[in-house]
Amino acid sequence: MKYALFLGCTVPVRGMNYEIAARKVAERIGLHLVDVDEFTCCGFPVKAVDVETSFLMAARNLALAENRGLDICTLCSACTSTLTEVNKVLKEDEELREIINEKLGNIRYNGNIEVKHFSRILYEDLGICELKNFIVEPLEGFRFAPHYGCHYLKPSEVYEEFDNPEAPVSLDELIMVTGAESVDYTTLKNCCGGGILGIDENVALKMSAKKLMELKDKGIDGLISICPFCSIMYEGNQKKIEKMENAEIGIPVFYYPQILGLALGIPPDELGFKLNRVKPKAFLEKLGA
Amino acid sequence: MAISLTKLDPNFKFQVASTPGGENITRCFACGTCSAGCPVREIDERYNPRKIIHMVLLGMKDEVLKSDFIWLCTSCYTCSERCPQDVGITDLMTALKNIAVQEGYVHPSYIEQIKALSSFDGLYEIADFDNKKREKFGLPKIQRKGEVLKEIMDRTGISRLAGGEK
Ligand code: SF4
Numbered sequence: 020m021k022y023a024l025f026l027g028c029t030v031p032v033r034g035m036n037y038e039i040a041a042r043k044v045a046e047r048i049g050l051h052l053v054d055v056d057e058f059t060c061c062g063f064p065v066k067a068v069d070v071e072t073s074f075l076m077a078a079r080n081l082a083l084a085e086n087r088g089l090d091i092c093t094l095c096s097a098c099t100s101t102l103t104e105v106n107k108v109l110k111e112d113e114e115l116r117e118i119i120n121e122k123l124g125n126i127r128y129n130g131n132i133e134v135k136h137f138s139r140i141l142y143e144d145l146g147i148c149e150l151k152n153f154i155v156e157p158l159e160g161f162r163f164a165p166h167y168g169c170h171y172l173k174p175s176e177v178y179e180e181f182d183n184p185e186a187p188v189s190l191d192e193l194i195m196v197t198g199a200e201s202v203d204y205t206t207l208k209n210c211c212g213g214g215i216l217g218i219d220e221n222v223a224l225k226m227s228a229k230k231l232m233e234l235k236d237k238g239i240d241g242l243i244s245i246c247p248f249c250s251i252m253y254e255g256n257q258k259k260i261e262k263m264e265n266a267e268i269g270i271p272v273f274y275y276p277q278i279l280g281l282a283l284g285i286p287p288d289e290l291g292f293k294l295n296r297v298k299p300k301a302f303l304e305k306l307g308a
Numbered sequence: 309m310a311i312s313l314t315k316l317d318p319n320f321k322f323q324v325a326s327t328p329g330g331e332n333i334t335r336c337f338a339c340g341t342c343s344a345g346c347p348v349r350e351i352d353e354r355y356n357p358r359k360i361i362h363m364v365l366l367g368m369k370d371e372v373l374k375s376d377f378i379w380l381c382t383s384c385y386t387c388s389e390r391c392p393q394d395v396g397i398t399d400l401m402t403a404l405k406n407i408a409v410q411e412g413y414v415h416p417s418y419i420e421q422i423k424a425l426s427s428f429d430g431l432y433e434i435a436d437f438d439n440k441k442r443e444k445f446g447l448p449k450i451q452r453k454g455e456v457l458k459e460i461m462d463r464t465g466i467s468r469l470a471g472g473e474k
């Protein structure tokens with residue numbers, strides 16, 4: 020397994036714990052991640068302004084990976100959906116591909132690579148059975164709530180239906196393979212609201228509050244995120260939400276590779292827990308770390 | 309809101325239908341499935357995707373393009389997944405935003421993002437401070453020059469929104 024690691028904008032600055040843990044986990048399970056210095060923003064932020072510009076940005080990133088003969092591994096779900104969608108369209112529509120290549124000028128994309136989210140690689144390329152063989156410190160007695168977010172699975176037509184957005188299982192299974200329990204809850208499929216944080220903070224925070232307010236009484240050890248935007252909403256903004264709702268929430272939010280890393284036997288201090296904003300003190304104590 | 313007949317633009321729905329993402333708008337039969345599942349509507353009643361579609365079909369161009377609501381869609385795709393007519397509402401909302409930009413209504417938060425992308429090739433600057441922190445945690449240094457995306461945005465003309473060239 021060899022992929023070009025696409026970090027995007029948010030992870031390398033505001034989600035270093037995600038990156039740290041993902042790289043460590045990759046090393047353990049034999050997933051070779053290659054850094055490509057020339058990658059830029061995926062193109063997602065300008066989609067609302069001009070779809071063509073976002074296509075050009077995405078296509079350039081796809082071409083950089085293709086030139087190295089590599090598929091792309093993403094960490095952020097917004098990058099995942101943008102790159103996956105543009106990839107699918109450019110593979111299927113040769114005419115548009117030529118137009119885009121023409122506009123790119125100095126680099127061209129031929130439609131020969133795949134784009135996959137880190138979690139999807141674990142789930143599909145490695146598989147739950149294989150992953151199980153790597154587990155040495157099962158997280159027995161821990162209970163986590165999965166947060167799939169929107170763009171990891173939707174729009175479903177670009178994801179070859181590797182999971183069902185209306186009844187998803189992949190992240191639940193990835194949590195369960197660590198030995199922990201994956202907790203079911205009503206607001207499982209809720210959107211974090213991150214996409215409109217800059218448009219209307221109040222509405223965005225109210226959206227993320229719904230999930231946190233349900234989860235606060237569920238006795239969970241943490242909410243499991245696979246996207247830096249979702250983490251910013253549920254973790255970075257949790258204090259604001261507590262104030263808005265006039266309630267104590269105190270739910271740690273972990274990136275999936277952080278808990279998988281623990282189950283793989285990677286010491287907690289190598290998994291970036293120091294950078295988690297809601298301090299996971301109780302969690303680390305329970306772990307005996 | 310009262311509809312002023314004199315201001316209706318019967319061509320608006322064709323303009324939308326010929327914009328990438330808006331192709332399927334005329335398929336809508338107003339069932340309301342999109343609005344029922346919309347998480348933004350759950351918080352703010354004023355935001356209602358079915359109503360926006362209806363306004364487009366009626367030709368209420370100014371009201372749609374000037375409204376704050378089109379910017380409130382989070383692109384969660386819940387509606388797109390459930391629409392029985394495959395209208396593709398999320399992409400339709402994107403198309404409406406693209407048209408609004410062409411007609412001069414761009415939400416200020418996007419201007420900030422375009423500025424950042426032109427300067428840093430990403431939404432955030434990766435300063436020396438960040439790279440020091442990255443080094444401390446054993447992560448490779450990242451050097452983005454901030455030239456690539458500016459050039460692309462100059463070419464497509466969206467740099468002008470941030471007061472750049474063209
Ligand atoms: S779900 Fe589809 S058909 Fe129904 S109102 Fe919404 S856009 Fe129209």
Ligand code: SF4
Pocket residue numbers: 342345346347348349357380381382383384385386387388397398401
């Ligand atoms: S994509 Fe936009 S309109 Fe559709 S359900 Fe989500 S927020 Fe509502």
